[in-house]
Amino acid sequence: MPASDTQVSVESVGNLERRMTLRLPAERLETQVGGRLREIARTARIKGFRPGKVPTKVVEQRYGEQVRAEVLDGLLREGFDEAVRDNALRIAGNPRIEPAAADGGEGDLSYVATFELVPDFGDVDVAKLQVVRATAEVTDADIDRMIENLRLQRRSWSAVTRPAKEGDAVDVQTWSQAGDERLPAEGVEHGVDVIGSGAMLPEIETALAGMSAGEKKAIEVTFPEQWRVPQLAGKTVQVHLKAEQVSEPVMPEVDPAFIRSFGVKSGEMAQFRTEIRSNLERELKGALMNRLRREVGEQLAAAYAGVELPPRLVENEARSMAQQALQQARQQGQQVALPENAHETFMEPARKRVLVALLVGEVARRNELRLDPKRLNELLRLIASTYEEPQQVIELYRNDPQLMAGLQSRAMEEQVIDWIAERAQHTEQSLSFQEAIG
Numbered sequence: 001m002p003a004s005d006t007q008v009s010v011e012s013v014g015n016l017e018r019r020m021t022l023r024l025p026a027e028r029l030e031t032q033v034g035g036r037l038r039e040i041a042r043t044a045r046i047k048g049f050r051p052g053k054v055p056t057k058v059v060e061q062r063y064g065e066q067v068r069a070e071v072l073d074g075l076l077r078e079g080f081d082e083a084v085r086d087n088a089l090r091i092a093g094n095p096r097i098e099p100a101a102a103d104g105g106e107g108d109l110s111y112v113a114t115f116e117l118v119p120d121f122g123d124v125d126v127a128k129l130q131v132v133r134a135t136a137e138v139t140d141a142d143i144d145r146m147i148e149n150l151r152l153q154r155r156s157w158s159a160v161t162r163p164a165k166e167g168d169a170v171d172v173q174t175w176s177q178a179g180d181e182r183l184p185a186e187g188v189e190h191g192v193d194v195i196g197s198g199a200m201l202p203e204i205e206t207a208l209a210g211m212s213a214g215e216k217k218a219i220e221v222t223f224p225e226q227w228r229v230p231q232l233a234g235k236t237v238q239v240h241l242k243a244e245q246v247s248e249p250v251m252p253e254v255d256p257a258f259i260r261s262f263g264v265k266s267g268e269m270a271q272f273r274t275e276i277r278s279n280l281e282r283e284l285k286g287a288l289m290n291r292l293r294r295e296v297g298e299q300l301a302a303a304y305a306g307v308e309l310p311p312r313l314v315e316n317e318a319r320s321m322a323q324q325a326l327q328q329a330r331q332q333g334q335q336v337a338l339p340e341n342a343h344e345t346f347m348e349p350a351r352k353r354v355l356v357a358l359l360v361g362e363v364a365r366r367n368e369l370r371l372d373p374k375r376l377n378e379l380l381r382l383i384a385s386t387y388e389e390p391q392q393v394i395e396l397y398r399n400d401p402q403l404m405a406g407l408q409s410r411a412m413e414e415q416v417i418d419w420i421a422e423r424a425q426h427t428e429q430s431l432s433f434q435e436a437i438g
Contacts, residue, residue: 006079010087013114016310018089020113021100022079024072029109032071037063072109080113090118092358093313116310121362129299129424134291136436138280145434146276147254150262157247163210164246166196170208171244176221178237183229188242204239211243228333280433282382287437289414296417297356299424309354318343318350360416369416376411383407 007023041059045051049058076097084091095115157169164170173188193200195209203221211217218240227233252258256267264272322342329336343350363369380397384390397403 008079008083010083015308016117016119018115018117020080020083022076022111022113024075024079024109026109029072029075033068036067036071076111092116092118092310093316116313118358118362119307119309121304121307121359124359124362124366126363126420126423129303131295131299131421131424131426132429133421133426134288134429134431134436136284136288136431136433138277138284138433142280142433143273143276146280151251151254154252155249158250159245159247161213163212164195164208164243166209167249169194169247170211172208173242173244174239176232176237176239178231178235181231183231207241208243213243213245216242279385282385284433284436286382292421293417296420300356300359301352304355304359307355309351314347314351314354315343317354318346321346321350360413363420364412364416369419371408371412372415375415376408379411380407
């Protein structure tokens with residue numbers, strides 16, 4: 001049966017919110033479910049039955065619920081999409097489709113789709129925007145700095161008897177006295193700190209400088225309010241230190257063996273520097289695009305700050321941002337919980353993010369911009385280049401529709417941002433490589 005068998009009505013429940021009622025003939029659902037189950041019966045392999053000879057009742061018990069849900073979802077989406085086209089609606093976000101409180105009458109299934117619309121932005125004139133576009137290039141000094149960083153990554157350590165200084169690694173035992181509480185309750189904690197790395201609190205690193213192996217020291221340390229150990233968070237505590245060993249770094253020579261260890265088979269310095277330059281230029285390109293995205297986003301958000309936005313879309317974005325912040329905090333070792341109203345802190349940045357995303361989509365629609373496949377491939381290669389096996393990452397994206405859809409969305413956004421920046425009034429700001437990626 002054609003999608004038009006689904007009856008649809010649309011009503012306004014707010015400036016940007018709409019409610020759509022879809023009435024679907026139950027017979028149409030059952031016809032499609034029956035057809036799908038018969039297809040499954042011809043190929044299903046179920047223990048105890050020969051292929052193609054599985055009784056209909058067994059197939060229904062095994063697959064009926066899943067098939068019915070899939071067919072119903074498809075029919076509702078089909079009816080919803082057709083109604084959106086027929087009513088020339090521009091949807092913001094995803095609809096929420098639920099069974100109606102009352103059924104659709106004899107022989108009908110009734111569902112309600114609640115959704116929000118893209119606001120009317122009026123005249124979108126990007127030529128009025130004032131955009132600062134950062135520029136930078138990779139220099140020989142940047143390549144030298146990267147080679148030093150690679151040497152640092154491959155350094156080894158040699159124990160010394162002298163006092164520790166900046167750059168040395170100190171194997172250290174610690175325990176803390178917070179009022180009447182000792183942490184840990186018994187024994188000590190073991191750690192390693194490279195002085196100057198910031199891996200430990202500044203007071204501890206300062207105290208470790210000048211200590212020799214076997215030396216002990218007690219210091220006062222004020223822990224941050226959000227410290228991962230609740231008993232220490234925000235408190236000034238006596239920390240006891242014992243340097244177990246002091247080691248100085250031994251830096252590797254940049255010889256052919258060192259160069260080959262980074263995948264340069266020839267072991268030649270010239271080729272090594274060429275590949276480093278290529279990697280840094282890819283990193284720089286991404287950093288400059290991120291700066292341009294922020295710059296254009298700020299200008300768009302300021303120019304259209306007064307536009308009413310879909311409230312549910314903004315709230316969902318705020319909740320998503322709160323979840324991301326929670327995950328980052330937990331990855332850093334902080335034991336934090338998410339209060340019910342945590343999203344309220346993120347409402348303003350969420351509003352800005354939604355506004356910019358909708359405006360970028362509107363610019364693309366009005367100017368009939370289409371994704372450039374070359375740009376998509378460049379972005380994929382840029383992401384893959386940050387992994388040890390780039391080709392595997394490329395294949396992963398190409399075989400995963402969800403990953404590829406996200407990549408296409410990002411590439412299209414960057415393409416539109418570039419399009420806007422080219423037509424806006426812009427000035428250039430020259431930065432060093434380090435400033436650009438910082």
